[in-house]
Amino acid sequence: MSRYFPSKIEKKWQQKWLKERVYEPSFAKAPKGKPDFSRAKKPFYNLMMFPYPSAEGLHIGSVRTFTGVDIYGRLKRMQGYDVFEPIGLDGFGINSENYALKIGEHPMKLAKRTEKNFYRQLGVMGNGFAWEERLETYSPEYYRWTQWVFVQMFKHGLAYRKKSAVNWCLSCKTVLADEQVIGGNCERCGSVVIKKELEQWFFRITKYADRLLSNLEKIDWSDNVKIAQKNWIGKSEGAEMEFRIKNQESRIKVFTTRPDTLFGATYLVIAPEHSFVEALRFHISNIKEVEEYRKKTSFMAEADRMVEGKEKTGVQIKGIMAINPATNEEIPVWVSDYVLSGVGTGAIMAVPAHDSRDFDFAKKFNLPIKMVIHPDRPAFVDGALTEATTGNGHLVDSGKFTGMYSEEAKWIITKALGGKRRANFRLRDWLLSRQRYWGAPIPMIFCDSCHDAGRGEQKEMPGWHAVPEKDLPVQLPFIKNFRPTGTDKSPLASVEKFYKVRCPKCRAWARRETDVCDTFLDSAWYYLRYPSVKDRKHPWDRKITRKWFPVDMYIGGAEHSVLHLLYVRFLAMAFHDWNMVPFSEPFTKFRSHGLITKDGAKMSKSKGNVVNPDEYIATYGTDTMRVYLAFMAPLDQGGDFRDAGIAGITRFLNRVWNLVHEKLQAKNEKQQRKNQSNELQKIIHKTIKKVAEDIENLQYNTAISALMILLNELEANADLVSRDDLAIFLKLLAPFAPHITEELWQQYVATSYKLQATSFRSIHREPWPRYDKKMLREDVCEFVVQINGKVRDTFTAPADISEQEAIRLTLEREKIKLIVSGREPKKIIFVPGRLVNVVI
Ligand code: ANZ
């Protein structure tokens, strides 16, 4: 008998599948040479989060996720869906560029090398990818449309330029989005991030803040991601209140979530960047001190300024006083870095008795603290307040509002004192420009003469023109020196051939934008391109898009909760509003996957414990690795990679191989009539149900245990096992181990149907087995005993017990004997599996 050698079969089937186009959607109905997406009957878009591979190859964690997505897709395909599982590569960006710098290779060359290795690695994983619809973000054919997206954003007023204090990474020498700054450091390289005043391109995501938040309730996404997005959007409801300045025209506007505490506002604080100081410069008696403080603090990153427990600093702005509109008392104005310029109005009313940061500040600078809310739990020691009391309570010392409950007083005070109810969001606009080389050039042109004449497509941005669509793509030129300059300019700014262009409006000499797009723009719309990659005239085909979207299942890392996953939703909403796509949420279902460790530790190069998928696949075979990775834990949870666990999987697949071979080769095996009630059949049917349900819930580990149990049973009852039973087993195993099951399936087809197959019938396009509900019934059940229709007793017995036997058991029961007390029943009614009713 032949032995199981993965290396002998895996490559063979991978090539056959490719040749037969087993995983191209609608392949059967398509005219030769062209899968036709518009013909799909039951489309199912099964997507894995866009990978951005490094030249060093795939991480075993990504291999697990890819396989996880693939197992799901294979079930769906066998369930009759036309599954589309595309693959491509997100290759632009600072990660790749930094690596290119490190090893001294040009990013364009590096990208080609990475791409080749990536696709080779994916190839040996045996996934059901639609290889014909590949895409790479750095190919001009793709980024032409990324630039088109930018142009649409500009034309619809969602892309704009603004000078602002932006995050600047000292090491990467570029600006970063807020989302890319973690605890004051660069998300990528860990270096310190400072603030720099620069003019940059932004996308107006804040315009969609409310919808991004409220739509979360409508989508079936992992909870952890929804919560992260909700916090990131950070909606808080409050009021804007105006404070007059004594003897001046100016006012200071503050945002507060607690207008009910207005009577307790004993001073105001403005952010260092606030323009108030400029306006009243000549009235400020200590302007030098104020300016020094502003200079010192405004370059600091927000995260550092807001650290809990950080020693408060600040300077009073002398010579001016504000007036509390509730008490009409004069209160001082301070400048301090604990107030941020980008939040609310950049100014606050300080209520030290009820806000902790204000409390710390007031204590330090000896400012008055006035209680206006009677707290449930006052915090006094020796008559002095020891901390702010931040909760709700009844108002005290608040004029005619005294006695009201704080929640109710909020809006009444806002109205009475001329405030405006406002929601404030933590979400900032998306900073899009990067002063780097390796990205899609921002497709904009600035023209001086149009600027001076006030011409431009956007009123607020005279001189700026989008590159006409017919001129896209704006090709990224090959330049030798791609190193970031460390100034606020991209390396492209020194390439005259690139930036010197004619103005598309007036034909005067003008200048191209030389910054490139944030990579997150590339990945914010890629899913729309996949089914339309062959379309050279449009970014996506309308008809196909109506048919295939939204994406049915999306699986990826929770670390992208607030970057990628928020941007994608934002763009989809915008496209929807412009009538370009028929949906406003791109992914119906999203599940985040867990992370894997090696022998209990985080994998890292420095520890030398990084699992190289290539080596493992070469040693054990793809199927073994697939089953092993799936068996580790439910996909949404992390797992631990241990070499010792792999041998068990190899044994399992060997047993499958041997069993099927023995059965198929047994001569003149009579196809026994299946005894429908036998135990083995019950287990088979239960397993059919369980495996499908478990895959649906991404609980691959328990599905595989069920298959292991079934294999034990098949081996133990080998005489009762028919060829059709084996076929069912192979189908259930197929999503996990596609190669071995294909090999054995082809032998099954050959021996069972004498079908010298005229056309290739892959197991992966066979229908998923059906189970018989009757076979799932529990073996024992509870019978109810009634006397004259009244429930008197219950007993458990085999579900398929005969009528005679059930009646005998009933009449033997002590309780029933007592009630019947010797009388002869007139009639006994028996309902199988449920009840015995004795009529006396
Ligand atoms: C007065 C007050 C009294 C406040 C009180 C709170 C408690 P969330 O909920 O996080 O949005 N704030 C407003 N603008 C700010 C800025 N630019 N920088 C720093 N802090 C700012 O926080 C809203 C509260 O944060 C606002 O409500 C304001 O302080 C402060 F008992 O106003 B509150």
Ligand code: ZN
């Ligand atoms: Zn012009």
